[in-house]
Amino acid sequence: MSFTNFSGVFGVYEGTKLYEYGAYGFANKNFRIQNSTSFCYGTASGTKGFTAVSILTLAAENKLNLDDSVKKLLTAKAGKYGSLDWLSEKVTVRSLLNHTSGVPDYFDEDFVDDFEEALCGNANYHYEKPEDFFPLIENMWKKQQAPYSSAGVFKYSNGGFVLLAAVVEAVSGMSFPSFVKQHIFTKFGMKSTGFFRLDETSPDGIVCATGYQQNGRSNIYGIPVTGGGDGGAFTTIADMAQFWHNLDPELNPESTLSPFIEDAWSPCIEGDDGLYGLGFWLRKENPHIVFLEGFDPGVQFFSFYNRDTKRSLTICLNDEQKKCSEVFEKYFGLVQE
Template sequence: MKLKNVELETILANMVQEIDFSGVIHVENDTGVIHTSAHGFSNRSDAIPNTTNTRFGIASGCKFFTAIGICQLVERGSISFHSKLSNLLDHSFPQFNEEVTVHQLLTHSSGIPDYFDEDEMDDFEELWVKNPMYHMRELEDFLPLFQNQQMKFTPGEKFYYNNAGYIVLGLIIEKVTGIPFTDYVEEHIFKPAQMEESGYFSLDSLPAKTALGYIDKEDGTWKTNSYSIPIKGGADGGAYVTAGDFTKLWQSLLNGKLVSKEMLDKMMTPWIETNNDNDYYGYGMWMEKAEDKIVKYHVMGYDPGVSFASAYYPATETIVVIPSNKEHGPHKLMYLLEDRI
């Protein structure tokens, strides 16, 4: 980074105060940690501060894990990116196009219906009025929310962000390996990456040093997200990680500990243009281009009471991880850091 650390600390501290940020900011490159700091409370009622070792929910940041898991199975020859959903699962999807492939599910271009369609529903919390969140413990619990609905478009036609597609990918991992999805991720991704503090924890039995998610209301009051998200995370989101652990994930992936160099290249290929200019999607991650060159690989997550941003910048080999137990903040801090990387 071009700025002296003192300058960086001041600029970050000012922004943290301005946006009332709650969470952790972690910046690291090949020379070591450039900046790490914790802000706000992991538990507001008891005024327990966040620390750099606090675990945070990262919502859709977890799609990264699912994509890595699928790529591992392709490397083993258990499935291929061209494998069809209709040949992989025994579940009933009466309206789905039989040509939907693993590649299309990974790149949000399958056209299958989503259980949370942002065109039709504004608030993720609305889902759990008729479908109690405390019943949502397994991937199969999500199937009734989308499996009988009609296709949104022809497979491969366009990019359309889809949570259900990643639920289906998680079910494929379970079918092929014969073990629960969360066990697979903890054994084949978290362990080799030495992510010792991370896991898929139930909201009703969170371990120590785990931040509660907070939903701030316009009148200044707040509530936790305990009844606003599924009780246990899965293939489309909901794991808890520390900022340090997520840094280890990037490092392990880039260093060939999770997939081969050839497979990493496939993950990091800009397969499809998203709905934003110069923004693309690979397998489980977004990419930003400038002058036909990829300058940023990143993942993000939003849930009630959760926001998350993390990126790898290849030019400087810098990793940024910013989890938060509030609904906004990480991206403003990330853009501020980007101006100075």
């Protein structure tokens, strides 16, 4: 079947066995390089699943508790993050994971219209580490009429997951990208997944597709120069199949991480796009379908996993002038069955 209005790649897997796949459109329009299922694509907020698993890994190793105060964890690293006056001591790791902390989103559409405006006049290459985003979160905190008024209810916050990346660094002593690479990507056999900078050549053997915005331009100035806790990692459809396979508690009963994944994959609150656990969405119609999704300029990402059938569907779109609807209509039923 040929899709006429889709640019990107998709893959249906049963476990780690490829079932159906496709690649359409261009990974690079300048050089007319076609998309390929072997290429890496942006995950946008799909990265939050990797961040959640990083935190849960530290919890499984008894290095933190999900009900710990985030402020106390960060201020234990004297001087690195400043006084954090804007961060309430009532904010816990768990409340960040399920978006009930009340921590403002640094890109809050109630106050700003686009990513460039959210950066307060700074270039995107100034934002590399979690603490680089803290002034943006504080800026949104100051704009709120009643800070933390949403605490206890679901309010999606990229700022919250920036804080979680900082927690990973403070507790582990490693940079966030290094921790995720060692404890998830390498451990799970996700050989082509990583936090690749937009302004650097990718590692040998890895090709990252360019993302194109609605106006036809690439997204190199439309997103942070490198990914972090809230989004921006690159992955392949094969690596996402490995991710789901290695996380499934039923397939990995001996893992100390599995009880925490069971918790993360259990609905605890209703969000904007379905039920929500800890860093993962769940289909309201069938909570045994767990999923991640992400939207950035030039990027749309969806990855679904059915715990009952062990089937997954990952869709990576790299051109906002196109849509994912044709792929959904054709293949989502294979995961839903």
